[in-house]
Amino acid sequence: GQNIDQPTEMTATEGAIVQINCTYQTSGFNGLFWYQQHAGEAPTFLSYNVLDGLEEKGRFSSFLSRSKGYSYLLLKELQMKDSASYLCAFMDSNYQLIWGAGTKLIIKP
Amino acid sequence: ETGVTQTPRHLVMGMTNKKSLKCEQHLGHNAMYWYKQSAKKPLELMFVYNFKEQTENNSVPSRFSPECPNSSHLFLHLHTLQPEDSALYLCASSQGEGHGAGEAFFGQGTRLTVV
Numbered sequence: 001g002q003n004i005d006q007p008t009e010m011t012a013t014e015g016a017i018v019q020i021n022c023t024y025q026t027s028g029f030n031g032l033f034w035y036q037q038h039a040g041e042a043p044t045f046l047s048y049n050v051l052d053g054l055e056e057k058g059r060f061s062s063f064l065s066r067s068k069g070y071s072y073l074l075l076k077e078l079q080m081k082d083s084a085s086y087l088c089a090f091m092d093s094n095y096q097l098i099w100g101a102g103t104k105l106i107i108k109p
Numbered sequence: 110e111t112g113v114t115q116t117p118r119h120l121v122m123g124m125t126n127k128k129s130l131k132c133e134q135h136l137g138h139n140a141m142y143w144y145k146q147s148a149k150k151p152l153e154l155m156f157v158y159n160f161k162e163q164t165e166n167n168s169v170p171s172r173f174s175p176e177c178p179n180s181s182h183l184f185l186h187l188h189t190l191q192p193e194d195s196a197l198y199l200c201a202s203s204q205g206e207g208h209g210a211g212e213a214f215f216g217q218g219t220r221l222t223v224v
Contacts, residue, residue: 008149033211042113042199042215043152050208087152091211096165099152 002026006088006100012078013108020073020086020103028093032064032071035087043087083107115200115216123224124190130219132183132200140210141183143175146197158183190223
């Protein structure tokens with residue numbers, strides 16, 4: 001079967017670093033995606049990993065280990081505007097996205 | 110106007126009403142999607158259209174009826190809904206095939222309340 005899991009909620013401090021984990025199980029895999037969704041707004045694409053390793057994009061980085069079915073999103077130098085939900089999704093063998101329930105990240109001053 | 114636009118932003122309807130949600134994309138994408146987003150639940154893919162042809166219908170009840178007249182417009186026709194259908198309905202588009210389908214652009218959504 002297929003499933004994907006990420007923490008429901010996390011809290012971090014402004015200026016700090018936070019790592020949001022995502023684990024998945026699937027027989028067919030075509031990449032791992034991270035999206036950001038601010039409250040009341042549309043999800044927006046953040047990153048895509050299909051090979052093992054770390055992809056860095058400014059303050060945000062995303063890591064993938066296909067053998068472990070594991071990814072994380074790393075946010076550095078946290079800002080208040082980073083308060084949002086972060087959605088993890090993998091693409092299955094039919095090129096359809098299978099979504100996690102999202103991690104609500106709360107940033108405190 | 111750019112991006113993906115959805116109307117209306119909010120909708121309250123009775124269980125006997127008929128209404129339609131509209132989505133328009135100005136990105137030149139060939140794939141469009143309807144998703145349902147309920148609180149604390151994963152995004153649920155409802156329908157997929159590629160080049161105006163429906164390619165996915167994830168066991169969605171017939172009270173939801175999609176229509177895709179061209180590659181820029183997508184509708185979701187609603188009739189005799191149930192209170193449990195209350196949710197945020199998101200439209201998205203992408204450059205269709207393969208990995209490109211994963212980089213989706215979403216509209217702001219329609220917050221639907223069924224009373």
